Amino acid sequence: MTASLDTVFAALGDPTRRAILSMLLEDDMAVTDVAEPFEMSLAAISKHLFILVNAGLITQEKRGRVKWCKLEPDALKQASVWMQGFGQFEPVNLDDFERFLAAELGEDANDT
Amino acid sequence: MTASLDTVFAALGDPTRRAILSMLLEDDMAVTDVAEPFEMSLAAISKHLFILVNAGLITQEKRGRVKWCKLEPDALKQASVWMQGFGQFEPVNLDDFERFLAAELGEDANDT
DNA sequence: CCCATCTTCAACCTTTTGGTTGAGTATGAA
DNA sequence: TTCATACTCAACCAAAAGGTTGAAGATGGG
Numbered sequence: 001m002t003a004s005l006d007t008v009f010a011a012l013g014d015p016t017r018r019a020i021l022s023m024l025l026e027d028d029m030a031v032t033d034v035a036e037p038f039e040m041s042l043a044a045i046s047k048h049l050f051i052l053v054n055a056g057l058i059t060q061e062k063r064g065r066v067k068w069c070k071l072e073p074d075a076l077k078q079a080s081v082w083m084q085g086f087g088q089f090e091p092v093n094l095d096d097f098e099r100f101l102a103a104e105l106g107e108d109a110n111d112t
Numbered sequence: 113m114t115a116s117l118d119t120v121f122a123a124l125g126d127p128t129r130r131a132i133l134s135m136l137l138e139d140d141m142a143v144t145d146v147a148e149p150f151e152m153s154l155a156a157i158s159k160h161l162f163i164l165v166n167a168g169l170i171t172q173e174k175r176g177r178v179k180w181c182k183l184e185p186d187a188l189k190q191a192s193v194w195m196q197g198f199g200q201f202e203p204v205n206l207d208d209f210e211r212f213l214a215a216e217l218g219e220d221a222n223d224t
Numbered sequence: 225c226c227c228a229t230c231t232t233c234a235a236c237c238t239t240t241t242g243g244t245t246g247a248g249t250a251t252g253a254a
Numbered sequence: 255t256t257c258a259t260a261c262t263c264a265a266c267c268a269a270a271a272g273g274t275t276g277a278a279g280a281t282g283g284g
Contacts, residue, residue: 040273041274047271062280064280064282066281
């Protein structure tokens with residue numbers, strides 16, 4: 001909603017929230033399912049999700065008892081444009097991304 | 113140095129720090145000159161600069177009494193790659209950037 | 225209706241963040 | 255030497271962030 005650079009970058013500054021975004025990249029998820037891999041309470045995840053909603057990075061839709069979380073990648077666009085003003089980074093390198101994503105999930109979202 | 117996604121995104125989450133980066137885009141600057149436009153103490157700016165150094169977003173070099181601050185745009189690359197994994201944003205749109213930059217400077221770095 | 229499930233709310237706690245002030249260090253200039 | 259400039263350090267403070275727990279609100283199922 002607000003989606004200022006402040007709220008977007010601040011939201012991205014937390015590894016739990018980045019992991020959540022990565023998970024939602026694969027599919028929409030219910031709140032409980034989002035929380036499952038993490039070693040923290042459901043309430044804590046609920047707060048993280050609220051922060052992501054506030055940054056415009058996800059939306060939530062309640063169907064029945066279940067609240068579905070959906071990634072909204074367009075919210076990253078403004079931030080991406082801001083960053084690219086600092087350097088001509090090669091546009092989209094998905095190989096690099098896959099590696100970073102794997103590292104992120106490996107470090108932050110493991111439930112071992 | 114550390115330059116994890118955590119530290120980079122967290123550093124970018126503060127409008128003062130983003131404004132500093134925008135200023136350094138034009139030229140290297142001494143700490144005192146960086147602080148000048150802001151309505152906060154030099155010590156506060158010094159701390160912000162330390163956070164930016166820690167995130168790898170700037171480097172500092174002391175020559176004589178003066179400590180020069182230099183932008184290190186490459187530190188944004190990893191974060192940029194991460195973000196681009198969430199959407200195929202048009203690579204570099206400097207027009208958009210100029211507008212956001214102007215808005216940022218107008219809102220955050222005014223000393224009226 | 226009764227119960228289980230999904231999610232949030234409220235109160236609380238600890239740590240971090242972002243700021244202040246005053247003193248201290250290092251350097252250059254006269 | 256003496257003084258001003260450039261910057262950081264240390265102590266402190268208020269507010270925000272990130273977590274907990276227990277209770278409560280919706281909703282669907284039997």
